[in-house]
Amino acid sequence: MSTEQQVEIQNLTLVQAVRDGLRGEMQRDEDVVVLGEDVGQNGGVFRATEGLYEEFGDDRVIDTPLAEAGIVGTAVGMAAYGMRPVPEIQFSGFMYPGFDQIVSHAARFRTRSRGRFTVPMVLRAPYGGGIRAPEHHSESKEAFYTHEAGLQVVVPSTPYDAKGLLAASIRDPDPVVFLEPKLIYRAFREEVPDDDYTVDLGEAAVRREGEDVSLFTWGAMTRPSLDAAEAVAEEGIDVEVVDLRTLSPMDVETIVESFKRTGRAVVVHEAPKTGGLAGEITATIQEEALYHQEAPIARVTGFDVPYPLYALEDYYMPEHARIEDAIRDTHDA
């Protein structure tokens, strides 16, 4: 490997880190195979599998027919047999044709067979809005998957985490829905170790410590949340920003611990408000720490409408001004 490549490998975008994570796991374990639409020679529509086809060949980086139930369903079969498939769904808005295979099969093989069969599968999909894409390309419906007990749900927000969480997911004996915030696929770079490593599932990361208000978020919303925190810091509001990273199982301990210190919280996500995870987080907090609560917990979310075509998406997506306002309101309430 040339020096130039090594330097590149150290400073990766999120999508490059995903690719690097896949590559590392495929080198480590022959049972890891990648399958999906356009993942082979094309390297994935976001280039998340670029170069893997050339390195590992058609038997391990597999272009499939255009059929999501087929992709997930055959991956479930492969996984039950003992392999570690990493199917890609091209956009998370196209996971629904495969929804039955995800919630009724991937999530249930272990219980159904009392452990005789497990499904060590990682279902990857680019997710979230903000890239001026056509209808169905901007979905953010993690709540569908977190409500299904047999699934783990992961959303990385940094290149380092993307690689480490992906590796941990692939090594996990049970299925993981791995949602990649495509808005930040190439938004920034970060130092990423060349060697393989894991970031444990189920652990939130405190991205900014603070004493006044706790802000819980994940994925692409982490950056505007941090921006908003910086902005209000100038007004003397000290925000703790917690990036959940794994949405199921959720790191309730970190959430509650932070809230007990601040007594105030804002939850930020792109998904529609009703039935979104902010509700779950709020309910959990008030169950565990109501007597520390000083103000209503604010939800800064997408709206309860189908995600609009891109001319209106800037109005739909939470951005730092809305987040700032919610922080101020929560702080002052």
Add this chain to the structure above:
Amino acid sequence: MSTEQQVEIQNLTLVQAVRDGLRGEMQRDEDVVVLGEDVGQNGGVFRATEGLYEEFGDDRVIDTPLAEAGIVGTAVGMAAYGMRPVPEIQFSGFMYPGFDQIVSHAARFRTRSRGRFTVPMVLRAPYGGGIRAPEHHSESKEAFYTHEAGLQVVVPSTPYDAKGLLAASIRDPDPVVFLEPKLIYRAFREEVPDDDYTVDLGEAAVRREGEDVSLFTWGAMTRPSLDAAEAVAEEGIDVEVVDLRTLSPMDVETIVESFKRTGRAVVVHEAPKTGGLAGEITATIQEEALYHQEAPIARVTGFDVPYPLYALEDYYMPEHARIEDAIRDTHDA
């Protein structure tokens, strides 16, 4: 119609009321057609469509091939054309093969076409547990549908409501997911007017007034909740039991108004806790009425596991003892 029949029609079980509601709407409006697996000659596996095939014929009560995406997808096409299809999915656990057609199409045609096409479709499915059925026959995943903005979600808990809500749903210009709690399909009878009538969507019903604790629930959980309320009444705890009936849009006004009086709440549902609607309700309450809150809001729900086979289902389902305990804890907290 014979007198005997008239008397019967007045005192119906929930499933008979569903049938009666379908019949009335089919008589009122030629555009109403019923389609699904075994809905024709067989009258539905729960007899919800019994006699309709004989009365309206094969063109309006249609046995389809065994294909849920096909059932929902063709119904969407029928509805977009201007008819009012009422597809039945045999059990709500089998809605997932049709999930894409539900969330990506039924829910979106109006917005997608800015009102040129609407989907006046009512998707009926028996739902919930407790009937000692095989795997996938006891699902309770209303939260999947309430999170999709373009869908209305209705769960009746009485025969009277079943007929009236179904009629309102069928007459509504937009899609409704109509989930019928099969545990109480035949649990009791109620006087149901022979004539057609509607029960407005979006309005909760206060089933029992009370001053100490608000209990929010729906569907089959309404009865054990009422039982629990009676039980604790003897201990001097006065519970208000609110049956939400329509889960989307939710009657936030009634919920908040009740809570403002009691300051304490319990939410009861069969679905798994994480990501279930109890979280949404709790979050809404604390947003709207935190300063009235006297105790953590309790969630009495199914567990975060795949719904077990029937040998264990009694442990899974919330029953009145668990509900009573939660009421007491909330009251005493």
Add this chain to the structure above:
Amino acid sequence: MSTLQRDPRDRVQVLDDDGRVVDGAEVPDLDDDDLVEMYRSMRLARHFDERAVSLQRQGRMGTYPPLSGQEGAQIGSAAALGESDWMVPSYREHGAAYVRGLELHETLRYWMGDERGNSLEDLRIFPVAVPIASQIPHATGAAWAADLRGNDDEAFVCYFGDGATSEGDFHEGLNFAGVFDTPTVFFCNNNQWAISVPRERQTASETLSQKAHAYGFEGVQVDGMDPLAVYKVTREALQKAKNPAAADEASGRATRPTLIEAVQYRFGAHTTADDPSVYRDEEEVERWKAKDPIPRLENYLPSTPRRRSSGPSPRRCSSTSTGTCPGGWPSSGSTSSGFGTATATRSY
């Protein structure tokens, strides 16, 4: 024998690659005005496509799916629709929708991220469907509804790609159509690629048209870059959809639905976000360009029988003309094509 009754492996052609009528082919009954309009629409579609790609490059439009190479299939099939017929498009049918009466600026508006471009009042066009194959059950269901309502003059053409044939929705939509004998024409634009996935990777079946036999109805393969052959098979399929017994006088047992596989090629990228050089050879593209439907029809035009249209053509439904579309379109019993004269006065 109807061309629809051929072996699905036997590709229907009217014009050869150079625009000459192939031996024994029956030229469809189109008058000169219609042929010229067909040609004009194909040129316009190509031109529009190039402009749209360039608007996208300039950052004035979002992702756009080009159609170049597919004009023959789009215009040829859309021209076969009667006024009371319906079109259920995928996301690439800008040319077909134009023939049906959709103003091009509405298409631009849609791809510029505004749903209003998809609000197709009275055009009998379903909205753009992005999730692959999801529109197929809609087409079956709507056609079924038309049949249940007794609207015998309405048939539905549903467009989708070769990739779409792999989806469950394709299977369920066609199977329902077979069982309920709905007036639906399933028009598969087999352009050889589903983004980077070649046709052979999509299915091991020899043709896509033969998949119709799994559903109990006819499948036919047509040269999708031959607008006259496309017009012909679509027309026959539509007639059969509306009147199956007449379409097969011998047996009277024909069923309404048909699967048409229009074999063609997408000259450009899958969308403006795609780079086809990563997965296919320029040489392959050149091979298919030899079949370009536009020069083919251009070469054919001078040799037409030079018939003028008889009687007034129905107008294309056009929002710039009268605002809305006349409710009382001529019934589809009329043999006129989907083209009208109203557009002939436009300049581009």
Add this chain to the structure above:
Amino acid sequence: MSTLQRDPRDRVQVLDDDGRVVDGAEVPDLDDDDLVEMYRSMRLARHFDERAVSLQRQGRMGTYPPLSGQEGAQIGSAAALGESDWMVPSYREHGAAYVRGLELHETLRYWMGDERGNSLEDLRIFPVAVPIASQIPHATGAAWAADLRGNDDEAFVCYFGDGATSEGDFHEGLNFAGVFDTPTVFFCNNNQWAISVPRERQTASETLSQKAHAYGFEGVQVDGMDPLAVYKVTREALQKAKNPAAADEASGRATRPTLIEAVQYRFGAHTTADDPSVYRDEEEVERWKAKDPIPRLENYLPSTPRRRSSGPSPRRCSSTSTGTCPGGWPSSGSTSSGFGTATATRSY
């Protein structure tokens, strides 16, 4: 010519309705012990079924799906599996699973609402699949994995009903199998009904077996109430799955997957929750009872060539014998059937 290469409308039979070998039929190479074991298993399956229905009636068991009438297809096909092959059942394959080594009490346990009855250690049986057709992609995927791992002696038999052929999962599962040429045998138990929906309402295609052609592989129809014919086609399909070139020596072009349509009838209710008298005539049931696989095989047995099994038969994998199944089962190169001697000592 392999029977798999017949026209899918040409139903394979070995025994006629009375158990006589039909003219020209080739009797599969099974020795007497195997035939007796086949017969015994069929009788046992029927007996088990009756007992299970009665347990349910007594309130001692939940909903149960009976198999009576389908013993020929279940036992005949399961007997064809080699030790290293896999079974991917639906919810009705109690008899097939028994042949594979599943103790009957485990089947009862499962239907009594206990997942432990579904924890099929080392039997190479996938768990019971309740959502219709959902197991088909699993069978394709697992077979694909076996192939990717180079486990050439493993083939997969996947069971499902006539109703399942309408689901998208059927389409996608078979299409993937065709494209990736997986060692999968798709075994459709066409018992004429999907609960109350008759076969004709399920699809307009003439046969179910012909649907294979949509996926580029062979489809074959077999008399599903003829255990010898079922054994034969399943055996051939399994051999082809593992060694397609050898299976078609002429061309060497055979593909691995096969779709078998086993035409049969469910004598009883769909499940104990179903009342078939609402939707079907007793007369129809009687007609099919004339084809009952059990008397048919019983009538045939006295006329067998009376061959004894040569060499030690492989044992059925049975949790009552050694607790777990030997890892080193004889390779599937062995021509022995799925039956063994261990069970012969059991009494019922």
